[in-house]
Amino acid sequence: MGVWDTVAAVGLPYDEATDFLDKFIFRFQFRDHKLHEKVNRACHAISVDDERQSFHPLLWENDTRIEQVWFPGVHCNVGGGYPQQGMSLVTLDWMMKKAEDAGIKFVANDVIFVKDRKYTFDKLYNSRAGIGVYYRYKPRNIAKICEDNKIKTPNIHVSVFERISQSIFGYAPGNLPTTFEVIDNEGGLHKNSQKIANFVSENLAPKTLLDQVAKYIYPRNILYYVFWTYSILTLWWLVRWDLANPEIGLFGTLKILISPDGLLDKLVMLIWEHPSLIVLGVIIFGGTIYVRKRMEGIFSKFWSARRANLANLLK
Known part of the structure; x- marks a missing residue:
């Protein structure tokens, strides 16, 4: 099973409105965050940069069958839907690689299409631009979200650090945790994962940037x-x-x-x-x-x- 930035929102700007809709109109919210026992493997691509409170991500509780990775961008940068879709193809490429590892076969041209058009440095949209300004502001506290779902070590995709290192559009996320692992473009652990994590943690700990602001x-x-x-x-x-x-x-x-x-x-x-x-x-x-x-x-x-x-x- 593969999912992209699963959230509880249905487009409403307030959690209270979403809860009312779920309770009295149509039940759609998840009752728990546990992966069904019949699912052998699950992957979840999660947005680092969305700042809408009602779009807070719903992670699965930690399980050896699950791999959940944080990618740069807002909700639709990760899941697709924007005109400039290079960033969403980065997550799709990762998901397809995971599916191939599980035995799923793709048409060769489809794989080539995604790999050729994915673009880590594409436009990162503003989740609260335009009418989106009426969504309540709440940056994603990755450390807290993972802790709530019993995830000790968050997985951060290497594309996050590639954007930071190149200062693409001044990219400087403030919500990275002090402890994490870096996932490479092939879906495995980056060869310098520990060095990158140590380098960031040594300069950041004990407080995250989000704590500092x-x-x-x-x-x-x-x-x-x-x-x-x-x-x-x-x-x-x-x-x-x-x-x-x-x-x-x-x-x-x-x-x-x-x-x-x-x-x-x-x-x-x-x-x-x-x-x-x-x-x-x-x-x-x-x-x-x-x-x-x-x-x-x-x-x-x-x-x-x-x-x-x-x-x-x-x-």
């Missing part, structure tokens, strides 16, 4: 709720008179909002009549950017000083 995560979450409140109040201001007008009503209001000209007119009026709302929005946005940059700065400072040594260990 904990003081920024709380205000970032506070700003998220402030932004939600701001969005609701702004939306209410935009639609309040239309909703109160019986000739327009709810559906007429929605039609105006999805109309580019209608929405633009309302936004212009908002700026004209209530410039303070715009100022408040800029303050919230600026505060969020400031906190995020502070966190990213700590991550980047740590990795930038170690990229050269890391690159040598990957040779």
